[in-house]
Amino acid sequence: xxxxxxxxxxxxxxxxxxxxxxxxPAGGAPVVLELVLRRLVCSNLNCARQTFNEQVPGxxxxxxxxxxxxxxxxxxxxxxxxxxxGSALLAAAGVLLSRTxxxxxxxxxxxx
Ligand SMILES: [Zn+2]
Numbered sequence: 864x865x866x867x868x869x870x871x872x873x874x875x876x877x878x879x880x881x882x883x884x885x886x887x888p889a890g891g892a893p894v895v896l897e898l899v900l901r902r903l904v905c906s907n908l909n910c911a912r913q914t915f916n917e918q919v920p921g922x923x924x925x926x927x928x929x930x931x932x933x934x935x936x937x938x939x940x941x942x943x944x945x946x947x948x949g950s951a952l953l954a955a956a957g958v959l960l961s962r963t964x965x966x967x968x969x970x971x972x973x974x975x
Contacts, residue, residue: 867912869912877903879902882897884929884930885929901917941965
């Protein structure tokens, strides 16, 4: 895994951390993925970053609290219905989000 600052690959493990991601619902029930990921040590002595978190491309973007599939679902509901109605539609599908969280997802989308 390459260091995000200097780009030099390393496999030296500093420790582990848990990360929870909301995923799309299964059978109408909310799904939370609990991942155990590595915190790695940068092997470049001149790098400003000493350690960094392992990322899972395609499953978890940096700082994301939702999987890309759920983020797409929430974003589509937010664009179509916005706050309260989007929250109601998502609740019927098993995604429990407040109207302000749906509006936050709408505001986080890139401009067309
Ligand atoms: Zn580095």
